[in-house]
Amino acid sequence: MTSLDLLTSDIDPQTDGPVDILQSALSAVRKHLGMDVAYLSEFVDGRSVFRRVDAPGLEALAKVGDSHSLDDVYCQHILEGRLPELIPNTANEPLAASMPITAAIPIGSHMSIPIRLKDGSAYGMFCCISRKPNETLNARDLGTMRVFADLATRQINNDVAEDRQRAEKRARIENVLSSGGFSLVYQPIFDLGQMTPVGYEALSRFSAEPPRTPDIWFNEAAEVDMAERLEIAAMALALAKLPDLASDQYLSVNASPATIVTPAFAELFDDKPLHRILLEITEHAQVDDYAVLLDALEPLRRRGLKLGIDDAGAGYSSLRHIVQLRPDIVKLDMSLTRDVDTDAARRALVGALMFYARETSAMVIAEGIETQNELDTLKLLGVRKGQGYFLARPDAALWKPAKAAGLKHTA
Numbered sequence: 001m002t003s004l005d006l007l008t009s010d011i012d013p014q015t016d017g018p019v020d021i022l023q024s025a026l027s028a029v030r031k032h033l034g035m036d037v038a039y040l041s042e043f044v045d046g047r048s049v050f051r052r053v054d055a056p057g058l059e060a061l062a063k064v065g066d067s068h069s070l071d072d073v074y075c076q077h078i079l080e081g082r083l084p085e086l087i088p089n090t091a092n093e094p095l096a097a098s099m100p101i102t103a104a105i106p107i108g109s110h111m112s113i114p115i116r117l118k119d120g121s122a123y124g125m126f127c128c129i130s131r132k133p134n135e136t137l138n139a140r141d142l143g144t145m146r147v148f149a150d151l152a153t154r155q156i157n158n159d160v161a162e163d164r165q166r167a168e169k170r171a172r173i174e175n176v177l178s179s180g181g182f183s184l185v186y187q188p189i190f191d192l193g194q195m196t197p198v199g200y201e202a203l204s205r206f207s208a209e210p211p212r213t214p215d216i217w218f219n220e221a222a223e224v225d226m227a228e229r230l231e232i233a234a235m236a237l238a239l240a241k242l243p244d245l246a247s248d249q250y251l252s253v254n255a256s257p258a259t260i261v262t263p264a265f266a267e268l269f270d271d272k273p274l275h276r277i278l279l280e281i282t283e284h285a286q287v288d289d290y291a292v293l294l295d296a297l298e299p300l301r302r303r304g305l306k307l308g309i310d311d312a313g314a315g316y317s318s319l320r321h322i323v324q325l326r327p328d329i330v331k332l333d334m335s336l337t338r339d340v341d342t343d344a345a346r347r348a349l350v351g352a353l354m355f356y357a358r359e360t361s362a363m364v365i366a367e368g369i370e371t372q373n374e375l376d377t378l379k380l381l382g383v384r385k386g387q388g389y390f391l392a393r394p395d396a397a398l399w400k401p402a403k404a405a406g407l408k409h410t411a
Contacts, residue, residue, distance in 0.1 A: 021155050026054040026126075029148045033111070033141055035128040037062050040115070040152060041075070042124040048075050051124070061105065072101055075125050078112050086111050086142045089133035108132040111142060113149035118157050126152050166224055172208070173226045176217070177233055181208030184237055185394035189252065189365060189387045192379050196401075199250040199278065201387065202238035203394050222256070231259045235268055242276065244398060252278040254310065257287045261296045275304035278329060281321060282310045290324040297325075308365070312336075313349055322356070330357055334368025337388070340381075341373040347381065354382045 022040055030038035039062055040052040049067040053059075070076045074096065077083040083095055087110040090096040101107065112127040126149035176182055183205050188197035204214045221230040235253045242251050259265050260281075269277070279300075287293055301307060308329030309321045313336040322330060330353060340346045350366075357364045366378050369388030378386060392399050 020052075022052045022152055023054065025148045025151055026052055029145055030054050030128055032144065033128055033137070034130075034134070035109070035111070036130045038128045040124065040126055043070065043075070043122060046070055048073050048124065068101070072099070074099070074101075074110060074112060078125070079114055079122055085113060086137060086139070088135045088137040091133065105129070106131050109134040109137060111137065111145050113142075113146055115149065115153050115156060117160060123153075123156055123160075169220050170224045170226065173217075173221045173224065173230060176206065176208045177229060179208065182206045182217070182234065183396065184234070184241070185396050186241065186398060187387050187394040188392045188399040189385055190391050192375065192384055192386050195391075197249060197392075197399050198385065199252055200241075200245065200398065201252040201280070201394075202234075202241065202254075204234050218256075222258075227256060228259045228262055228264065231255055232264050232268065235265075239268065239272060239277075242272070245276070250276045250278055250306070252280055252308065254280045254282065256285045257281060257293050258285075261292055266296070266300065269300060269303075269305070273304070274300060275306075277304075278306045278308050280308040280310040280329075280331065281325070281327075287321065287324070294325065311367075312353060326360065326362075328362060330362050330364050332364060332366045332383070334388070337366050337368045337374055337378065337386075338370065339374070341371070341377040347377065350378070350381050350383070 026038040026040060030036075037053070037055040037058055039050050039054070041048040042051050043049075044067070047067040047069055050062060050064050053062050053064050053066075055062045074083055077095060078085060083093060087093050087096060090102050090107050090110060096102055096107070096110070107129050109130045109132070110127070111129075112125045115123040115126055117123050126145070128145065184202050185205055186200040186202055189199040189201060190196065191198050204217070206212065206214060206217050218227060218230060221227040231254075235255065238251060238253050245251060255265065260279075279297075297305070297307060306328040307325060308331055309325065309327045310331045311333040312319075312322065312330045314333040321327070332350060332353065336346050336349055336353075338346075340350060354364055356362070363385060364383055366383045366386040367388060369375050369378065369386045370390045372390065374388075375386070375390060
């Protein structure tokens with residue numbers, strides 16, 4: 001039987017969720033060698049800490065989280081060559097026999113392989129022990145043990161690399177939050193008949209290193225459970241701009257469903273004129289429980305907050321959002337807006353969403369308008385509000401009439 005066969009034979013096919021390869025490796029090698037206890041340890045501040053343990057019936061002897069000083073265990077002696085990796089009978093090794101832990105456990109036989117990180121440093125040990133001597137243990141058994149230790153080493157190196165990347169991501173987001181490494185620009189949303197702004201969408205821009213688009217920054221924050229903090233900081237900065245808008249204009253901010261259901265989100269709006277705020281939920285945002293999301297939004301919508309679904313038409317999720325959340329605003333994704341003047345399929349989809357809006361008293365806003373022809377076609381289809389580079393680019397300053405001098409004002 002190969003080491004892979006040993007490993008897979010120890011995995012329960014009925015187990016739900018991801019398999020713990022390290023735990024399975026310990027169990028497989030312990031059973032194969034007939035040992036009492038198998039464990040994986042990590043060296044932390046001069047101690048050997050058990051990270052995985054397989055010791056059925058002997059949990060009091062060794063469990064995850066237990067630790068021993070490196071001065072009291074075999075590990076350091078094995079690393080420095082004073083003890084061998086294979087000890088069939090500890091009574092035959094004077095150094096091992098003299099150590100108090102040998103009699104305390106007791107340890108009759110011992111096998112241990114050092115786990116080293118890619119930089120050569122010692123991470124810990126992959127170890128099996130039995131309370132009684134086992135003179136049948138040999139070099140072949142040590143070779144089997146080494147195969148499993150090598151498997152553990154690869155997994156641990158992968159885990160360490162992931163932990164390091166996660167720490168680096170957290171540090172980047174912390175730096176953005178603490179140093180003000182982001183700012184906001186505002187893109188006007190136009191009444192397409194009067195060609196005047198009825199509102200502004202607040203969009204994040206990041207000056208922190210490395211240079212990356214906002215979606216990458218927010219996605220990275222989500223990966224390390226910091227999306228709420230970053231989104232709340234961006235919305236707080238945006239809402240501070242609201243007094244600068246004309247009294248008949250609104251401010252549009254973006255938030256993920258995960259942030260909306262947190263207490264910090266509701267607190268942002270405690271003293272705000274909610275009838276002048278549009279909350280946009282992106283099509284790409286996953287909603288785990290629509291009932292919970294609706295409960296979080298209900299008191300805010302009752303006070304006047306408008307709800308919008310962003311990127312409508314970009315995928316199936318937007319249709320689910322629209323049906324489940326019954327938004328006040330449906331924002332057409334730029335993939336529908338682009339070339340709508342020459343593409344019959346796009347016009348048909350826009351028409352379908354316009355029909356939905358009429359039936360539900362929602363308003364449609366077209367995003368990504370980049371040409372006069374797109375603008376004219378959207379207006380013919382009944383779209384009354386829009387934004388895009390053709391109308392005005394996002395800017396730190398609010399829109400001035402002179403910037404739209406070249407636009408045709410057609411009803």
